[in-house]
Each structure stands twice: as structure tokens, then as C-alpha cells.
Amino acid sequence: MKLNKNLIMLVSATSLVFGVVSLPSYADDVPYTVTNGNELDANSYNGFKLFRNWCARCHGTYGQGMVGPNLADSLKLISKEQYFATVENGKTGTIGSMPAWKANIEVMENSDKIYAYLKARSDGAIGVEKPKKAK
Numbered sequence: 001m002k003l004n005k006n007l008i009m010l011v012s013a014t015s016l017v018f019g020v021v022s023l024p025s026y027a028d029d030v031p032y033t034v035t036n037g038n039e040l041d042a043n044s045y046n047g048f049k050l051f052r053n054w055c056a057r058c059h060g061t062y063g064q065g066m067v068g069p070n071l072a073d074s075l076k077l078i079s080k081e082q083y084f085a086t087v088e089n090g091k092t093g094t095i096g097s098m099p100a101w102k103a104n105i106e107v108m109e110n111s112d113k114i115y116a117y118l119k120a121r122s123d124g125a126i127g128v129e130k131p132k133k134a135k
């Protein structure tokens with residue numbers, strides 16, 4: 001009887017530990033979908049187009065870096081909050097200076113889409129290549 005009780009406690013303690021560890025659902029945090037190697041969901045594809053319009057002249061067409069840093073690398077180091085704050089307020093650092101985007105409504109309203117595209121690049125889900133829009 002005693003042993004049984006201990007066993008039950010051990011089993012529930014173990015499932016509690018694993019339950020807690022597996023709680024954050026990473027699938028929910030992935031803001032993009034890549035299919036067939038280079039086909040993006042509509043949201044992140046839109047993000048790519050906006051990135052190309054507004055950011056590529058400094059960060060490279062696919063975010064691989066130019067006068068501005070490689071953002072696929074940057075997103076491995078900075079948080080999502082830091083990304084949004086940097087886009088909004090700009091940044092002057094050791095590499096150079098980026099203007100603030102807070103006056104640009106198109107960028108500000110869609111910076112989550114740009115983030116989705118850059119996250120796909122950062123995670124290696126899509127490479128330094130021209131994305132297509134998934135059908």
C-alpha cells in the first residue's frame with residue numbers, strides 16, 4: 001500500500017515536472033510558415049515586400065546585411081521587444097545609425113509582418129533567396 005502511494009506520488013511529480021517544462025507552446029510563437037523551401041504564408045510574404053521597400057537598402061535584400069547589420073543574426077541575439085523598440089526609435093551604435101520609423105505608418109502598422117519574415121530568415125527556415133507567396 002505504502003509503496004503504491006509513493007509510486008503514484010512519484011509518477012504525478014514526474015508528470016508535473018514534464019508538464020511544466022513542456023508548457024510553452026513553441027508552435028504558437030513561430031510567426032511564419034515556409035513550404036516547398038521558399039514559399040511564405042501571406043503575412044510573412046507581405047513582410048518581405050515591406051522589408052524590401054524600407055529596410056533592404058541598408059540591411060540587404062534578404063536581411064543578410066550591408067551598411068546595416070545582418071538581421072538574421074541580430075534576431076538570434078535581440079528579443080522581439082527589442083526589435084520593435086529599435087524599429088520604432090531607431091538605433092545609433094558601433095555599426096552606424098538607423099533612423100526611427102515611428103513616423104512611418106506603413107512600417108509601424110506592419111512591423112510584426114516584417115518581423116515574421118526576418119524570423120523565418122533567422123531560424124534558417126528560408127535562406128538568402130527570393131521568397132514566393134504560397135498559394
Ligand code: HEC
Nearest residue numbers: 054055058067068074083086091092093094095096097098
Ligand atoms: C539608413 C539605413 C537603414 C535603414 C533604411 C534601416 N536600418 Fe536598421 N539599422 C541600420 C544600422 C546602421 C543599424 C545598426 C546600428 C548600430 O547598432 O550601430 C541598424 C540596426 C537595426 C536593428 C537592430 C539590430 C541589432 O542587432 O541590434 C534592427 C532590428 C533593424 N535595424 C531593423 C530595421 C528594419 C525593420 C528596417 C526597415 C523598416 C530598417 N532596420 C531600416 C540602418 C538602417
